Amino acid sequence: MGLFNLLSADRSENLFLPAHGRGKALPKKVRNLLKLRPGIWDLPELFEIGGPLIREGAIAESQKSSAFEVGVDRCWYGVNGATGLLQSSLLALARPGQAILMPRNIHKSCIQACLFGGLIPILFDIPFLTDRGHAAVFDRKWLQRVFQKAKELKEDIAAVVLVNPTYQGYSADIESLIKEIHSHSLPVLVDEAHGAYLISQIRSDLPKSAIFLGADLVVHSLHKSAPGLVQSAVLWSQGDKVDPFKIERSIELLQTSSPSSLLLASCESSIKELIETKGLRKLKYRLEEAELLKDFLINKEVPLLKNSDPLKIILHTSKFGLSGIQVDKRFIKKRIIGELAEPGTLTFCLGLSSHKRLGKRFVRIWNEILTSFGQQKSYFFKRPPFSVVSKPYKPCSHSWGSNFEKVNLHDAIGRISVEMVCPYPPGIPLLIPGEILDEARVDWLIEQKCFWPEQISDFVRVIS
Numbered sequence: 001m002g003l004f005n006l007l008s009a010d011r012s013e014n015l016f017l018p019a020h021g022r023g024k025a026l027p028k029k030v031r032n033l034l035k036l037r038p039g040i041w042d043l044p045e046l047f048e049i050g051g052p053l054i055r056e057g058a059i060a061e062s063q064k065s066s067a068f069e070v071g072v073d074r075c076w077y078g079v080n081g082a083t084g085l086l087q088s089s090l091l092a093l094a095r096p097g098q099a100i101l102m103p104r105n106i107h108k109s110c111i112q113a114c115l116f117g118g119l120i121p122i123l124f125d126i127p128f129l130t131d132r133g134h135a136a137v138f139d140r141k142w143l144q145r146v147f148q149k150a151k152e153l154k155e156d157i158a159a160v161v162l163v164n165p166t167y168q169g170y171s172a173d174i175e176s177l178i179k180e181i182h183s184h185s186l187p188v189l190v191d192e193a194h195g196a197y198l199i200s201q202i203r204s205d206l207p208k209s210a211i212f213l214g215a216d217l218v219v220h221s222l223h224k225s226a227p228g229l230v231q232s233a234v235l236w237s238q239g240d241k242v243d244p245f246k247i248e249r250s251i252e253l254l255q256t257s258s259p260s261s262l263l264l265a266s267c268e269s270s271i272k273e274l275i276e277t278k279g280l281r282k283l284k285y286r287l288e289e290a291e292l293l294k295d296f297l298i299n300k301e302v303p304l305l306k307n308s309d310p311l312k313i314i315l316h317t318s319k320f321g322l323s324g325i326q327v328d329k330r331f332i333k334k335r336i337i338g339e340l341a342e343p344g345t346l347t348f349c350l351g352l353s354s355h356k357r358l359g360k361r362f363v364r365i366w367n368e369i370l371t372s373f374g375q376q377k378s379y380f381f382k383r384p385p386f387s388v389v390s391k392p393y394k395p396c397s398h399s400w401g402s403n404f405e406k407v408n409l410h411d412a413i414g415r416i417s418v419e420m421v422c423p424y425p426p427g428i429p430l431l432i433p434g435e436i437l438d439e440a441r442v443d444w445l446i447e448q449k450c451f452w453p454e455q456i457s458d459f460v461r462v463i464s
């Protein structure tokens with residue numbers, strides 16, 4: 001089917017992102033705008049409109065008002081997703097040659113920022129859930145050990161990045177982690193791509209946004225966890241640890257010179273939905289509906305894993321000896337489209353639209369899948385072979401730009417990668433440029449290749 005046909009067809013149950021559910025949960029103002037003469041809203045940085053970096057105009061006013069209402073010092077809307085604003089943040093936090101401390105489940109965009117910004121990514125290992133193959137959250141004690149080990153690397157660490165909540169919706173005690181980082185006099189950026197709706201503070205039993213817990217910078221993907229159009233995002237900043245001038249010049253470096261006014265309007269309206277009464281009422285209702293659905297599925301013995309995000313359903317496929325990637329294909333055939341297929345799980349994002357009649361259909365399809373594959377034994381995943389902290393063996397930007405050759409993974413031991421190996425989604429790199437392929441890493445990558453047959457190649461490009 002051609003692109004235009006695909007864009008207009010809507011015969012499936014959409015359990016993937018963006019969270020607006022193919023328009024169903026878009027804020028009313030955006031829906032009304034889109035009903036006008038097609039294209040009337042397609043404007044660049046005109047005088048009265050302005051843009052995220054222009055002092056005057058409607059966008060400057062809107063950013064000021066969003067920051068004020070959320071209770072932070074500043075915010076900038078973004079038109080290149082959380083990706084663009086995370087990258088701008090990293091460039092604002094560190095100079096070329098300085099290091100950034102990041103967990104192993106960091107999104108690839110942050111590694112890319114290190115590549116073009118000449119920064120050193122110091123990656124730290126995190127706990128791993130062997131029953132499902134997911135990175136788990138960690139606590140302050142874990143982070144203290146990371147700091148101890150990171151000191152031994154003798155790099156000039158400029159900042160720390162945390163990812164919370166994770167793609168699957170696990171959430172840590174982020175406040176204690178931020179306190180630990182601040183005790184080392186370092187600024188902290190939280191990649192909250194999957195937690196924008198937490199700024200609503202709608203329920204005390206849900207995690208709090210890091211922006212209310214002392215983070216210096218927080219990035220939200222407004223299309224992933226708020227009702228924004230694809231590419232909409234926001235960067236919040238507070239306190240005096242990060243100079244707004246550095247943030248703005250970094251945004252300017254990466255942002256198009258013609259940011260779409262439609263996307264910027266979508267940033268404004270999706271934030272408003274999370275703080276104004278009408279939007280909050282809708283959100284509360286969606287959360288309740290999602291919890292009822294989860295309870296229904298659990299009662300029908302569908303194996304769901306616990307997380308902190310009611311809007312994400314994690315189906316534990318490896319419990320029944322099945323790969324989430326296999327199971328995803330079966331669901332797609334039945335026109336239920338999930339978000340994140342992984343070797344041990346399949347995560348569905350309910351988003352902000354209603355899925356009232358989904359429960360029975362979901363159970364029926366899951367039971368059909370189980371019957372067709374037959375009863376199989378659950379399987380477990382090996383821990384990744386990462387040390388507590390590590391930095392690339394050679395600077396990653398240098399490695400990325402080096403002459404390379406393509407070798408079979410089996411022949412890669414002792415070689416240095418020039419590429420990122422990174423199944424997408426979730427976009428978490430398994431190998432980054434400059435890392436050395438020791439025997440343990442090669443064995444693990446070969447094993448990962450079996451789990452992600454369509455995403456990981458037999459070959460890897462290494463410095464020649």
Ligand SMILES: Cc1ncc(COP(=O)(O)O)c(C=O)c1O
Pocket residue numbers: 080081082083084107109163166167191193194221222224231233425426427
């Ligand atoms: C944890 C995390 N951070 C950042 C991003 C990038 O978000 P965006 O698609 O808005 O650029 C993603 C995308 O999957 C993500 O999972």
